[in-house]
Amino acid sequence: MTKTVRLISGVGFTPGSAQDQREGLVGYVTLTFADLLLLDGLVLRRTAASKHTLSFPNRTDRRGERHPYYRPLDDSARRVIEDAVFAALGISRDATGDNHE
Numbered sequence: 001m002t003k004t005v006r007l008i009s010g011v012g013f014t015p016g017s018a019q020d021q022r023e024g025l026v027g028y029v030t031l032t033f034a035d036l037l038l039l040d041g042l043v044l045r046r047t048a049a050s051k052h053t054l055s056f057p058n059r060t061d062r063r064g065e066r067h068p069y070y071r072p073l074d075d076s077a078r079r080v081i082e083d084a085v086f087a088a089l090g091i092s093r094d095a096t097g098d099n100h101e
Contacts, residue, residue, distance in 0.1 A: 006035055008081065011088035013044070021046075026095075029054065029085060039070065042085075046095040054082050 010032035016025040029042040041057035058068040072078035086093060 003035075006032075008033060008084035008088065009035065010038075011085055013089055024048075026052070029089075031085060031088075041069075044085075044089075050095045052082070052086060052091060052093055052095045054078070054085060 008031055012030040013027050015027040024046045026044040026046050029044050030038065030040045033039050043055045045053050045055055047053055056068055056071045058066045060066050072081055
């Protein structure tokens, strides 16, 4: 038996506070990856160049170095994930005129 697996599904969104949004944190994203993993704690951000981007959760050690819990393998993988999430949320990469603000 063959099962079709969706790369990204079950995308959820929780808006950030008004203060967060003024500072570029649009909200928080959850998603199901490959029908196998629930990924929580992704952050939808608006950059200074008015572009949407996702940031992935990490911890900071005592020396100030960041260690991601999970992350895309490369920029190409990041774009695939972002494109799927943005489509599910009905937003574009360009954040001008953003309705999540």
